[in-house]
Amino acid sequence: MPATDPPWWQSAVIYQVYPRSFQDTDSDGVGDLLGIRRRLPHLVELGVDALWLSPVFPSPMADFGYDVADYTGIDPLFGSMADFDALVGAAHAAGLKVILDLVPNHTSDQHAWFRQSRSSRSDPKRDWYIWRDPSPDGGPPNNWLSDFGGKAWEFDAATGQYYYHAFLAAQPDLNWRNPEVRAAIYDAMRFWLRRGVDGFRVDVIWHLIKDDQFRDNPANPAFRPGDPPHHAVMPLYTTDRPEVHAVIEEMRRVVDEFPERVLIGEIYLPLERLVAYYGRDLGGVHLPFNFALLQTAWSARVVAKLIDGYEAALPHGGWPNWVLGNHDRVRVASRVGPGQARVAAMLLLTLRGTPTVYYGDEIGMQQVPIPPERVRDPFERNVPGKKLGRDGCRTPMQWDTSPYAGFSDVEPWLPLGDDHRHNNVENQRADQTSIYQLHRRLIELRCTRPALRLGRYRPIAASGDLLLFVRERERERLLVALNLGDEPLEVSLTNGRLAGTLLLSTAGDRVAEKVTGSLDLRGDEGAIVELSDEARLPSQTPLPR
Numbered sequence: 001m002p003a004t005d006p007p008w009w010q011s012a013v014i015y016q017v018y019p020r021s022f023q024d025t026d027s028d029g030v031g032d033l034l035g036i037r038r039r040l041p042h043l044v045e046l047g048v049d050a051l052w053l054s055p056v057f058p059s060p061m062a063d064f065g066y067d068v069a070d071y072t073g074i075d076p077l078f079g080s081m082a083d084f085d086a087l088v089g090a091a092h093a094a095g096l097k098v099i100l101d102l103v104p105n106h107t108s109d110q111h112a113w114f115r116q117s118r119s120s121r122s123d124p125k126r127d128w129y130i131w132r133d134p135s136p137d138g139g140p141p142n143n144w145l146s147d148f149g150g151k152a153w154e155f156d157a158a159t160g161q162y163y164y165h166a167f168l169a170a171q172p173d174l175n176w177r178n179p180e181v182r183a184a185i186y187d188a189m190r191f192w193l194r195r196g197v198d199g200f201r202v203d204v205i206w207h208l209i210k211d212d213q214f215r216d217n218p219a220n221p222a223f224r225p226g227d228p229p230h231h232a233v234m235p236l237y238t239t240d241r242p243e244v245h246a247v248i249e250e251m252r253r254v255v256d257e258f259p260e261r262v263l264i265g266e267i268y269l270p271l272e273r274l275v276a277y278y279g280r281d282l283g284g285v286h287l288p289f290n291f292a293l294l295q296t297a298w299s300a301r302v303v304a305k306l307i308d309g310y311e312a313a314l315p316h317g318g319w320p321n322w323v324l325g326n327h328d329r330v331r332v333a334s335r336v337g338p339g340q341a342r343v344a345a346m347l348l349l350t351l352r353g354t355p356t357v358y359y360g361d362e363i364g365m366q367q368v369p370i371p372p373e374r375v376r377d378p379f380e381r382n383v384p385g386k387k388l389g390r391d392g393c394r395t396p397m398q399w400d401t402s403p404y405a406g407f408s409d410v411e412p413w414l415p416l417g418d419d420h421r422h423n424n425v426e427n428q429r430a431d432q433t434s435i436y437q438l439h440r441r442l443i444e445l446r447c448t449r450p451a452l453r454l455g456r457y458r459p460i461a462a463s464g465d466l467l468l469f470v471r472e473r474e475r476e477r478l479l480v481a482l483n484l485g486d487e488p489l490e491v492s493l494t495n496g497r498l499a500g501t502l503l504l505s506t507a508g509d510r511v512a513e514k515v516t517g518s519l520d521l522r523g524d525e526g527a528i529v530e531l532s533d534e535a536r537l538p539s540q541t542p543l544p545r
């Protein structure tokens with residue numbers, strides 16, 4: 001029986017664009033859809049398969065688009081619906097899928113639904129949001145906290161009740177227990193699916209359902225001064241409620257009305273709880289975002305443990321995925337350092353499962369320090385001084401050596417990294433040893449080597465700074481050897497035999513070397529070796545899945 005081809009999103013590399021910061025074409029210092037369209041050749045050259053756009057819908061931009069005022073429009077800041085259609089058309093013509101960011105947990109307080117809801121207690125849309133009477137002392141109904149600082153309840157004096165907001169007060173949470181709300185969001189999804197989008201990344205999907213008894217969250221005994229203030233309580237009754245899975249199954253059925261679409265969920269949970277989001281019989285999201293690499297200590301043993309733990313926790317048939325950066329977290333090149341950023345790229349692009357690359361990480365962009373007067377992130381503004389700000393990972397893409405880095409011809413909305421004159425796409429394209437060229441080669445290798453794209457993962461060793469694993473499919477066996485430290489290492493296979501050919505090194509100046517017996521890795525170097533028939537893997541290696 002011929003094997004059916006795996007769905008596109010299993011062999012794809014996803015590329016996240018933060019639209020405000022990719023390319024400005026109308027000289028307002030903010031990126032736009034036309035800019036993204038003009039830069040598609042960059043994505044094609046890099047070799048990625050899908051473009052995920054952070055929100056581009058009409059929004060007051062209190063949380064830069066994660067406060068949606070209309071689910072079926074395009075904010076004029078980014079362009080028009082015609083610009084959107086043109087972008088999707090051009091992306092598809094270039095062989096790229098387009099994934100939109102769906103933000104169903106909350107709307108903007110300027111959304112017509114919320115305006116109606118707050119207009120009176122008897123408005124038909126009142127129950128579309130989460131309204132509660134004050135507690136007997138007149139205070140908020142319970143102790144729930146906002147992720148962006150302060151209480152999660154905002155008092156509405158006109159109607160004498162509080163509404164719940166997991167994030168800003170300008171982002172009231174929708175009531176997902178109300179079937180009309182669900183139907184309205186599903187219609188918005190169909191609107192975009194009919195327009196040809198290839199799927200959604202669903203914002204804070206594990207937040208959708210809250211406790212129906214509104215119980216207080218328990219105090220967090222691990223809370224330390226300096227932690228984000230909302231960590232003072234554990235989000236037991238506000239997130240990851242059991243009923244959320246039935247809702248996600250419904251959402252998935254909407255996506256399944258259209259062929260070959262993907263549903264991705266943003267979920268920050270420990271791996272064992274994360275994997276529940278694949279759903280019963282894999283009827284949940286196709287890809288619950290796996291953020292383990294965003295939060296890990298950078299040690300071979302810790303990373304190996306989390307890979308093995310993830311592989312072991314996956315449900316049968318659940319397809320893995322990996323993320324190294326996004327618009328909410330410190331840039332990888334700053335987390336692990338510029339040398340290790342290359343090793344991290346090799347890890348991301350050789351692990352089993354769909355990788356997501358955050359724009360700018362392909363050129364090793366650093367977290368940019370933001371002077372206090374230029375801070376834009378509402379999280380940072382609400383909770384200043386705790387270094388929680390997300391602006392530093394959202395700065396304009398560094399394209400070339402021109403004054404505004406080719407991003408704009410005016411001062412951009414956020415400062416450019418001060419390394420943009422040398423660290424940019426133009427320079428790195430010309431330099432065969434750059435991290436950009438490394439990304440290109442890694443993606444190309446992934447494309448041409450089924451073992452990397454679809455093969456099994458077999459852990460080999462993790463000791464000291466060395467992380468060693470094999471990806472294999474049929475007779476193709478690729479050894480990935482990563483040096484997570486800055487001292488040279490000698491790699492050999494205890495109880496086995498190393499033999500093969502070096503396919504790619506993060507160092508950029510080593511190619512096609514024969515490898516027999518051992519492989520010398522420099523500090524901060526990772527390498528991929530194609531094992532030959534004489535190579536023998538240690539027999540105690542656990543059986544692959």
Ligand code: GLC
Nearest residue numbers: 063066103167203204327328
């Ligand atoms: C998600 C987004 C983040 C946003 C928040 C509220 O975590 O990634 O940027 O602020 O949800 O929508």
